[in-house]
Amino acid sequence: MKVAIITGASSGMGKWxxxxxxxxxxxxxxxxxxxxxxxxxxxxxxHVNASTKIIAVDLLSESGxxxxxxxxxxxxxxxxxxxxxxxxxxxxxxERLSVKESLETIxxxxxxxxxxxxxxxxxxxxxxxxxxxxSGAAFICQPGFAVYAASKAYILSLGxxxxxxxxxxxxxxxxxxxxxxxxxxxxxxQKYAKIRWFKKLIMANERCVVHLALWDSKKKKTRSIYGxxxxxxxxxxxxxxxKILMKFx
Ligand SMILES: NC(=O)c1ccc[n+]([C@@H]2O[C@H](COP(=O)([O-])OP(=O)(O)OC[C@H]3O[C@@H](n4cnc5c(N)ncnc54)[C@H](OP(=O)(O)O)[C@@H]3O)[C@@H](O)[C@H]2O)c1
Numbered sequence: 001m002k003v004a005i006i007t008g009a010s011s012g013m014g015k016w017x018x019x020x021x022x023x024x025x026x027x028x029x030x031x032x033x034x035x036x037x038x039x040x041x042x043x044x045x046x047h048v049n050a051s052t053k054i055i056a057v058d059l060l061s062e063s064g065x066x067x068x069x070x071x072x073x074x075x076x077x078x079x080x081x082x083x084x085x086x087x088x089x090x091x092x093x094x095e096r097l098s099v100k101e102s103l104e105t106i107x108x109x110x111x112x113x114x115x116x117x118x119x120x121x122x123x124x125x126x127x128x129x130x131x132x133x134x135s136g137a138a139f140i141c142q143p144g145f146a147v148y149a150a151s152k153a154y155i156l157s158l159g160x161x162x163x164x165x166x167x168x169x170x171x172x173x174x175x176x177x178x179x180x181x182x183x184x185x186x187x188x189x190q191k192y193a194k195i196r197w198f199k200k201l202i203m204a205n206e207r208c209v210v211h212l213a214l215w216d217s218k219k220k221k222t223r224s225i226y227g228x229x230x231x232x233x234x235x236x237x238x239x240x241x242x243k244i245l246m247k248f249x
Contacts, residue, residue: 003030003077005068005120007059007112008085010035012183013133015044016210017083022050024214028080034059034068035086059086059112060104069119079123081217083131084113084155089148089185092192102147109151114158126170129217132159136179136230139237143249144193152177156223163222174217176224177234178209202229 004021008014030051033041038056045052057064138156142149159175180199209226216224
């Protein structure tokens with residue numbers, strides 16, 4: 001059976017990936033929706049134009065990861081598309097965050113997708129697609145959003161490397177690097193500090209980011225960067241020395 005596996009499917013961009021994937025990949029027979037909130041997963045499932053499997057697990061728990069492993073072993077699916085969208089991030093200076101919050105960010109944004117990719121890539125065949133959600137925060141260190149930016153730099157670097165490693169198996173890896181996107185993530189991230197006004201002004205629409213990510217993945221692009229501001233930002237981060245950029249951060 002040809003399946004798509006989507007983490008973070010209960011909310012924000014993961015929700016829209018779940019809705020759009022069967023439109024981009026009509027050959028998908030079942031979409032596996034992963035998240036913690038079963039009620040929201042059930043609502044999303046109603047809008048997915050394919051059969052769905054709801055996997056309500058906490059990915060930060062060993063039992064959550066084991067559940068997915070068991071489902072793979074029992075169903076032996078052909079995973080045509082894996083999307084790692086589950087993620088968290090907390091604005092605020094490093095010392096304001098608790099150790100628990102920092103470690104959860106690193107675990108959910110780095111350790112979990114790494115574990116899932118180890119588990120799921122063996123079930124992927126020629127022509128499969130892997131999409132990881134990074135962020136524009138991955139392009140440069142971010143004082144006031146330090147752990148999050150570092151976690152996204154990890155997933156961007158890993159994705160770029162895997163896109164090369166997996167090319168010989170015709171598995172295509174795309175890392176998505178949006179700026180601020182209007183999802184519940186924004187509210188959850190503001191426990192200790194507020195989002196900057198200019199980020200609010202240029203906040204992207206979640207459906208547009210997801211739509212472009214799926215197109216870019218189809219086009220076998222290594223990175224998907226939505227919007228002129230983020231494209232410019234990615235170039236600026238490459239050409240201007242860090243020491244100078246830090247003066248404006
Ligand atoms: N929004 C932005 O401004 C922005 C910008 C750049 C990149 N990103 C990245 O894009 C991705 C999607 O973010 P979003 O904006 O769509 O955020 P969101 O609306 O807050 O969704 C986050 C998703 O992660 C899931 N999740 C959180 N903790 C989990 C856990 N322990 N176990 C299982 N699932 C868990 C949530 O599911 P439950 O609530 O059901 O647990 C939810 O479905 C994230 O990786 C984020 O870092 C976001």
